[in-house]
Amino acid sequence: MTAERPGPRRVLHVLKYYRPAFTGEGVFLERSSAVMQEIEPGIAHDLLVTHTPQPAQEMAACSTLERVIYLSSKPVGTWRRQTALAAWFLRNLHRYDTVHFRTHADWYFVSYALARLMRRRLVLSATLDDSLPVLVGQYRSSLRRLATAGFRLFDAFVSISPKLMNETKGLADPERCHLVPCGITIPETAPGTRARLRLRLGIGAEDPVLLFVGGLCARKDPLFLVEAMPRILASHPRAHLVLVGPVLEPDHLHALTGAARMAGIEERVHLAGEQADPHPWFAASDLLVFASHLEGFGTVVPEAMAHGLPVVVRRLPQVNDGFVIEGRTGFLFDDADRYVAAVDGLLRDTAARARIGAAAKQLATERFGMGNVAATYLRIYGARAPAASHLEQRKATGLGSGASIFDTRFHSPAPVARDARPLLVTMVDAEEAFDWSAPFRRDATDVTSMGMQWRAHRIFERHGVVPLYLTDYPVAAQDAGREPLQDLLRDGACEIGAQLHPWVTPPFDEPLGERNSYAGNLPVELELAKARRLTQVLGDTFGEAPRIFRTGRFGAGPRTGDILKSLGYAADSSVTPCWPPEGVMRPWLSARPYWADREKTLMEIPVSAALVGRLSQATRVAPLVLHPRMQRMHVSGAMSRLGLMERIRLSPEGMTIDEARRLTRHMLAEGHRVFVVTYHTPSLVPGNTPYVRSAEDLTRFLVWLDEFYSFFSGEVGGRFGSWRDVRFGEAARVPMAAQ
Template sequence: MRAAIGAAPEDPVLLSVGGLVERKDPLLLIEALPRLRARHPRLRLVLVGPVVEPDYAARLHETAARLGLAEAVVFAGEQRNPHPWFAAADILVFASRLEGFGTVVPEGMAHGLPVVVRHLPGVNDDFVLEGRTGFLFRDEDGFAAATLRLLDDPPLRRRIGAAARRLARERFGMRGIAARYLQIYGLADRMIRLPVAGLPETGLGCTASVVDARFHAPAPPPPGPPLLLTTVDAEEAFDWSRPFSRETVDVRAMAAQHLAHRVFERHGVVPVYLADWPIVSQAHGRAPLREMLRDGLCDVGAQLHPWVNPPFFEQVSEHASYVGNLPAALEYEKARRLTEAIGEHLGVTPRIYRTGRFGAGRRTGDILKRLGYLVDSSVSVCWPPEGADWQPGRWTVSARPHWIDRERTLLEVPASAGLVGRLGPRHGQRLAPLVFHPLAQRLAVSAALSRLGLLERIRLSPEGITIEEAKRLVRHMLAEGQRVFVLTYHSPSLVPGNTPYTRTADDVRRFLAWLDEFYAFFREEAGGRPATWQEVRFGPQAAVPMPEPVAAG
């Protein structure tokens, strides 16, 4: 940007941000420029802001031309994102005569710029500290003197800019502002009392969201036959009826995954294991995965269980088991460490992600973009997480793949589920929050509607779902135009007693038989085939060689 305005690396650049209006007084800055350029002839002044008063803006252009400053004064116009200009500048100058607060000044300070601003008593004199974070002026002579002091002394500029940045972050950082608002309203006792301040600022921005539909856009269905992804939540075994514990990290069930791979081999399935921290960090968990990866039998993504994934700043609880309930800095740091651990221990960079318990939050999408993920599968269609603060009753979310960022780089591929029955197509989304409310379920309302074929919710999983229910779901979703299906289960289910779905060895055999029958149904009746997440994300050209189905026997 400096090169674009003709400024060499050593040429000083002044920046003023604000509308071209008389009360902001950018005219003073232009009229003082010849005095500054007498000592610094390569000096540039950049004015960023919209034309608010056309006659006044024309006067600014005329003055610059009359003073021979046409090339030295850059009218950058309105910028929706002015922050790159802060990064390109050396000093922020601000001559406004009337401000309610003047946000641009602490913004410039937060960028590490020393500031030279008109003194507005009671507005800016408690954070523009004379000679420490910047300088205050009252007239053109004062402006010129303060600016020349900074222009003549680059070490002073750097020292004052660093101090300005520290003050801006301490005084105007969002965490501190939020804390003060809570105190004003008498809610200080409800603050999340975590030592999260020890984590760095995320700087995530806000361009993606798993849970906010305003960021979403439909993705075109992949061409060809219906596609089936098989995702396995590769995780530790724990008692689902007991409170969460950081000590429950048994991953020995990974050694039993070969049982499912006998079925996968028959049907040409290459599953993606969504591995969490206990799996990746322990030899019993990662060794089977490394062997399958080496032989091309699987892919690996990430799954985050916050209660067993460092860093551990939060108290273990039901609420904190949904990672989206945690502060964004903590959610980011947990996801970052998991991502790096997968790369370190398994030699692959995960690009598909799922939050444990389907607990995505408001910032999960931005976190995934920052970490380079391409696909998320954290949406539980028809099963809104009961402990998630931000999405009670999210029954209207689409089961179809959809973009969750404005740049369309991050694809949501929900775990397949749907509302099936005669009431489903027209009334399902309206009735579901009532029918499947915990109280209604205790009264057997949902069971009665299911038996009558009126309304039932089914997810595509061998866990707690009969094979006939799964087939009914697929037929329903195909009729609705669905072309991508996601089957999912938990890795501990292949060992008896680990999950509610496989209490005995016979349960495990029935579990495997369910998979065998479903894959045959999906190929023979639904006309589909197994696929990878890469095919869904990038199209058929991204397909990896899939093993050919083999005859049973």
């Protein structure tokens, strides 16, 4: 019956605990949803949190969970929670095709029954000590038969270890049982990570480092590792133990620090705390030590193995003994003597450490790669996921999921003071000339217009403007494009950034067309590959990797922010307010710079554009007024002539100087202090763009630049600067009184 259902369009994941509470299953969901979205972008993923109250401030944690819904805003009792859960399902279940309970969250089976009645696919996971017999055993003996029947509502049962799988098969139809280990995603390690982290903790370059990653609590038992440390130091006096993870039990932390103090080894035991990304710590270490007494899977162990670390872990039958192979990928221990002996042997024999680490890496990446795990989940959900042979040909992106150009959950304002002197940044799209009205072509790569940029530079020099050239692949890859920029860069007359035109940037694995001209519409791994290739070419051509990015046609996508973070970009300028690409639904964003990630490492610096007029604040009406159909009916033109609502972008292309002045005055009155003017390099040669068709058009174009710079420095009292002033420097906060 379930096989006849159509493939899922939206999946609801249900967790008891989520951020800000520490939860391994929540972290795994974030990582796996990112890869599921890469494999099948047509399926959306939402999360419902039943027990953790909604944080006072929105927690932007995962760009591939489209919505995170907290069932309550404060702690509530069991009956109230169960009632709220049933009510929520009644209101919202129609939105979903599959519901994956990643924990037994409904003690009374009401939401399970509702999902079954509405013919939704139901999935239940076992992740720690919650196999079906254990769950049934938590009910009173008189209710266990009824609970067993309730669990038969589920279409599929997922177990993350053979132990949980074998236990669940005792009560469930074996055909509905699936063994799916926690997959691992290993991001690339930045050069110098090992030295940087060791320096932070005062650890020498050659000192051996034992690493523990996990919550500090009795179940994980890092206290065992601390108590064994004096015996290890007796043979290896330069060894260090680094504990990475949040404090889950303060009493355990107190016992742990007390043991280190009593043994006089405080300087050898380092508490690194909870880390949003623990992967760099693997690179800083020599082996993983893990003493947990109870794990459903223990993801940190295969993660360490995938980083090439030997592992020494407590034996957990049918959990870790299937991949920690004695003497080949690591060692298992049952007591302190076996633990100390294993660590001592690895620290003494560097060759064995390297050999075991290599074997561990091979086993972990082959068996636990997130691609196969995510595809398995998609098939359980009812999707037609790619076969394993196809997934093996795909290179894992290793992307995080913590940034977004357009998802406002991740955004916070950039710190630009209202009394700052207005700053104007000139950004130029350095690109090939092509027919804007014709179909896209890969061979349309004429960059001879780059030799004509001196026409604008005469004006730039007069006003002290240093433009940023957002440079695409054809310009960087051809002498006619790169040589004029190299000359300008050598003279300090320009800066270089990146601009991605996907149709002329290799690799060319996508069909040509309007949709694929927007980089954000490409498969994530292809968008990443093109951005990486462009970044490498620009770095090789101009001697320094670009730090600011723009997607051509302003076509960023849901993972563009994650891609830019992975490639080391500090800023993006892919937002042009009021001008979303045709057919693309996006939130209404302003032109104010904002952070695009929670860690505040990637800043969005939008092009200056806004609605001007008496109805400029009617942003809910604006998308209707500016719709292409309304423009064809001249509604938007009439609104503009009446002074009610006009859309203006700060550019000499298609905008008059009067419109530019009007826009600037309007934005100043609204408190804007950062302005971005932009245009395309082919416009410096008549006939290349719709904006400059003749010599007269070119003259008007250059006069526009000259007059606007005079207006901005004169009437506005502004200054001309770099995108770096906005992203990095105090220069963006120079008060008017300091002039």
